[in-house]
Amino acid sequence: MTTWVDVGALADLKFAPGAPVKVGEHWVALFRDGGDLFAIDNACPHASAPLCDGTQFGGKVACWMHHWEFDLRSGACDVGKDWGVRTWPVRVVDGRVQIQVDASTPRA
Numbered sequence: 001m002t003t004w005v006d007v008g009a010l011a012d013l014k015f016a017p018g019a020p021v022k023v024g025e026h027w028v029a030l031f032r033d034g035g036d037l038f039a040i041d042n043a044c045p046h047a048s049a050p051l052c053d054g055t056q057f058g059g060k061v062a063c064w065m066h067h068w069e070f071d072l073r074s075g076a077c078d079v080g081k082d083w084g085v086r087t088w089p090v091r092v093v094d095g096r097v098q099i100q101v102d103a104s105t106p107r108a
């Protein structure tokens with residue numbers, strides 16, 4: 001079963017370049033790219049640096065610590081298929097950002 005979780009008003013989020021939000025016990029990084037919004041795991045799978053603080057370019061974010069790159073749409077990592085991050089369905093309803101979670105999402 002899936003459900004949408006409200007993580008705040010889009011206007012209140014601080015994108016630098018990503019905006020970290022907490023979903024249950026899990027940190028997710030939101031990124032704007034063009035007119036779209038994307039959500040990926042915030043913790044880099046290499047050494048857990050926050051991807052929200054990386055460098056965003058061309059639909060990707062590069063981790064600030066060792067520069068691994070992650071596709072914002074797929075979560076794929078340039079280092080290899082075993083190092084991707086989870087992507088999360090995200091939508092904006094009446095100015096509020098919602099992330100879709102399922103039974104695998106760690107809860108508070």
Ligand code: FES
Nearest residue numbers: 044046047063066
């Ligand atoms: S911690 Fe992100 S690339 Fe090393």
